[in-house]
Amino acid sequence: MVTFYVYSAQREDDFLFENVVAANLMGVLLFLHYHALDPSCPRHRDITRIRRYRVSALGNPADITLPEGGGGGGRFAPLVMFSNGRAADASQQAITSVGCAVPGEDGWPPEGHRYSGATFFSFPGPCRELASSEKDAACRAQNPGGQCYASVPDGSAQCTWTAEPLGEVRISELSGVLDEKAERERCLANPAWEWTLAGRSPDHGDAGACFWDGRGDPTRNAERAEALDRLFAMRYPDVPPDIPPPLCHDEH
Secondary structure, eight states, X not given: OEEEEEEEEEOTTOOOOSSEEEEOHHHHHHHIIIIIOTTOSSOGGGOOEEEEEEXXXXXXXXXXXXXXXXXXXXXXXXXXXXXXXXXXXXXXXXXXXXXXXXXXXXXXXXXXXXXXXXOEEEEOOSOTTSOGGGOOHHHHHHSOOSBXXXXXXXXXXXXXXXXXXXXXXXXXXXXXXXXXXHHHHHHHHOTXXXXXXXXXXXXXXXXXXXXXXXXXXXHHHHHHHHHHHHHHHHHOTTSOOOOOOOOTTOOO
């Protein structure tokens, strides 16, 4: 069994942590930079916060695929993408173990090299063949997925992972705009104020907003991850600092 932290970019009404994809520190920032900021008001999916979870995982051997050539791996299933609570690929609906993928590897787009070490994880929950609004108590009982609710993971199909919430930070705090009302007003006046994609306009924010400047700069990207880790440490001084995940396909 492995224990590590993951981070999830969420809107205000995201409460259930099931049938979702989350990431390590570098991965959640890559997601925000590539999929939430360019430019929109509000941000894509109205994302306002980053929530942190301590995950314990023990894969069901039926789900695990070893990398090509054998050796390594053995911890995680392939990553499962979800759409409104449903597995996007019907062939993956039976997977109940935590999945793992690295941008630039595992068939993912190559932009992840700019956020070195970014890793994404999927967390299969109940009724992966149904949309969130279609799940009922009977379905949840018959097809519970891999989340353990009253025990530690044992690697059975119904108990491969747990996730304990360990706080959240506001994106406005992270990017240095502490007043969310003021942030909203700036956004409405200029959707590109926080950051705008290079090629359409300069790769930086507007009027002093600079946290997201330089999306293609690996050094700045690493500094952004350090800033997020420090902010969690300041907010929750009694919680241990980041526990990085193991590699998707490491030797063990």
